[in-house]
Amino acid sequence: MDPAEVTPSPRTTGPRTTGPRAAGPSVRSRALSGMIRLGARPFVHRVPGGAGGIRTARSTVDAASLLMRHTSRVRVTPLSGPRTGTGRGEPVRGEWVVPREGGNADGTILYLHGGGYVVCSPRTHRPITSRLAVDTGLPVLVPRYRLAPEHPFPAPLEDAVAAYRWLLARGVPASGIVLAGDSSGGHLAAALAAEICRTGLPPPAGIVLFSPWVDLTCELSIRAQNGARDPYISARSARRIARLVVGPDGFGDPRLALLTCAWDDAPPVLIQVGGAEVLRPEAEALADALDRAGASCELQVWQGQMHVFQILNRVLPEAGAAMREAARFVRSATEGPEAVA
Template structure:
């Protein structure tokens, strides 16, 4: 595969309303004892301030968003507009991708989205990549909204990050997003990127999509990726686990009841019967190494724990990190939260381990 072409200066963005909450945050909490695992330490002052601001200013709105197409379109427009309020960065470059794949003659789906790469990366053939699937409940967000995560992944891992623009519900219910994710993975393989150098990653609904993609790769006999990274994955679209956890969790951001309303739009007329939706009953015996990070305060924590248990029982190599006191997809605030920055470093450690030549073919994580 050819090296990435030059591009305009890239940008990193913290989507509103998270950016507004971050701006009001205070100084970080003093570091606890060095021997304590980072994810087990008490949340920093900055983390508590941001979580409090979001709980008061954002969660009531999210909880009462109606689950119909009109409200989704409004939310999508708001998020897209906020994502354009970006601050330029010279450390990464963002390269648009639009490949209709007409020349293949095999009816492949078009692949659109963007590459995110470190600006100082060497111009050489791409031998590894992160395939990142953005979150947003399958109904909002885009590659642009998640550049704080994809930029950090590119910088910390040294790998380019491919972020496909997959189709969104309710216009395109499941499995349309999965079809687009499979097309992006096949696109990487067709251009010479070895499966042993590809890591699937995603957050929230994108975490569900990344895990569903891993399952689909196994079912269709495609070469398996080196690993999978899931940030606060939305594992169970029926929301049974998160609804039960709603009273106990102090999630400052996500409402399980609103998630269930959105899920009905995601699955469309087919309902929840598609087996590709059901991650907890998937046969994970051939799964690659998996890293799951979830906030200790979020309502989706039981889902992440259930998926980690299912993977472990199937014999997969799964590392579950529960970050104490953190909210849903806290990694997107890695430029302001010390916990988010530390979580991204842990992610880079995992990605580098599973894509190293020594790990190829072993399934082990150093």
């Protein structure tokens, strides 16, 4: 039996929660967590807030991404297309990640990469986006949205809305679009879904959130800090980055607050979160908020896993299983339950 296979375990109330069948994380997972705790975590905690420090961090992350090669079963092509329904002159930029075989042109995954809203790019997240393309057969559009602190919120949301409008104008039906994102990209994907509802755009088929950064004030994660063993991030470093994201206007923009959104008309949602990560309470709070609104939400807590462990899907058995679960959800959302059989 694959130690990372999952078995549904319904909660007595609220969204269904699933997780690894095994008693604990795999040997590979424990080893990698230890390496990341010693290597990446000190770097993340010391990223300066000035422009020079942020530029250095971006260059370092982009260089490190070259070590995580994506599968040859996809082709990656750049995108630069005109915006639709907006006064901004800049085009929608990013990249397409398209399966080389068996692609389905009737749908699209709109993927919003993580990185705390300050670092990373479409290229850094190709291990996730290429796996989604191969497992679902759908092309994945990954926009290059503007980053803080040069462009604080809501600039990233404006760019995400522009990418969604661009897909609709290109003829992709909303019923074939799944929004997805990790960490801050998970926050952005959820904020995009709420903005789509608020502005009356046709809703997407579903939403996939990997380790979403739900609460940029970090109140929930700060409370959980002492009990979490996430080898990658801490609540205190997340809150320091959040101050760069919101800019001089602070946390008052209601589009930042996912837990108080009106989720009544939300499409089906899949949330995956690592059991060891400090953002777990935020993911659970969002699942509860969706459940109270009557939305369909599936929450998966993966025992012993760190923040955005899915990016290691070519190495960790748990990450590979999590990506298969995400593909199952995407197929169900875009093609109907019969496509999952």
